[in-house]
Amino acid sequence: MIHYYQSAREREPYAMRFGVAFQPGPQQTVRPGESGIFVRRPRADHPGSLKPMSPFEAVTGRWGLIPLFSKDGEDPLFEAAAETAATERNYLQPWKRGHRCVVLADALIIEGRNGPGSIQQLSRADGTVLAVAGLWNGWRSPQGQCVESFSILTVRCEGGVRHPALLHDAWLEDWLACPVEETTAFLRPYSPESELVRREIAGA
Template sequence: MPIQYEPTREGRHFLRGFGLDSPAQQHPVIRPGGLGTFIRRPRGDREGAAVTARFEAAQGRWGLIPLFSKEREYPHTFEARGETAASERNFYQPWKRGHRCVVLADALYRRGDADDKMVRVERADGQPLAMAGLWNGWRAPDGECVESFALITLPAVESPTHRRVVFLREAWVDDWLHCPVEETAAYLRPYALDKLVRRTLVRDPDIPLPQRA
């Protein structure tokens, strides 16, 4: 089930956690298909590039575009299932290449139990959610390199029939971005529910509800 999120815009979180400048202006709420900022291990495939930094921020489409795609509006790749992404056609190449990323969000929105409700999720301590993801660079027919990403999900602890985005523990973020590929799955664990605040809200008509899966 696609979700939506409020991107972190305060520069101090990017500077303190990653030594990065504030990201480019982002929309207040990022919806599937929108442009969002993600943090990754610096790309080492740029011609003449000397990689000295440990992190870099990039902007890309939320909805990963696989290398085999013929067009940039590739559907249904907003979320990658953590249990199967390593073997799924849409995600196995970014997985095996170690193209992992982190998306910082002040809050995440998901559908509530009724059509006129939605649930807002945030950290209890007020710090940003560090959402685990995969990214890809796709070469368009005109030669443009288009960046894109997907968020990783797992079955919900409280309801295995539902999916929840993977939130990384703060101490794991660096390791998640830099660990060997064979260690990737070790960081995909449920986040402690007592460290989250979840509030059910009456749906804002300006924020469309996600589509049901």
């Protein structure tokens, strides 16, 4: 599972990859249940969506997707298995509606990849940001508040270990805009592995 991630701290990845004018501010460590930034296609009911400046937008939401049917917003979902998200009740509606997103991160901190208790930092060998595939949802609380939330998608890798679904730079716009039936084509173990750097760390 992802222990936490270090969100992208520069504006260039948002501008160059998505055409979004967005300043994320200082690097932020985002843990499950905390607020993070994700990129998506603008909501149909988003203010100004009739004439968007960009086909994409950067949004602040809670890491932990709240299903539409949730009554209280409790028990958020932090990670979604790509193999079952299309049919699993918790993720069915965001999947069918094409509520896909991208989380840009300088590094991911992952638990358990090399056995119980192991903690590993994952980053790009070239120093650029990681693009992680996700699903988002807008849930309305009993008080009428719309809560934006997201979950990170994971894929099964060699040995049965689960890994965040990382997207190549050339896939980003297609991932966000493709028809729902093409979604699974982007959810696969990242290759080549030589583009990634893994480092064992302690006390994360």
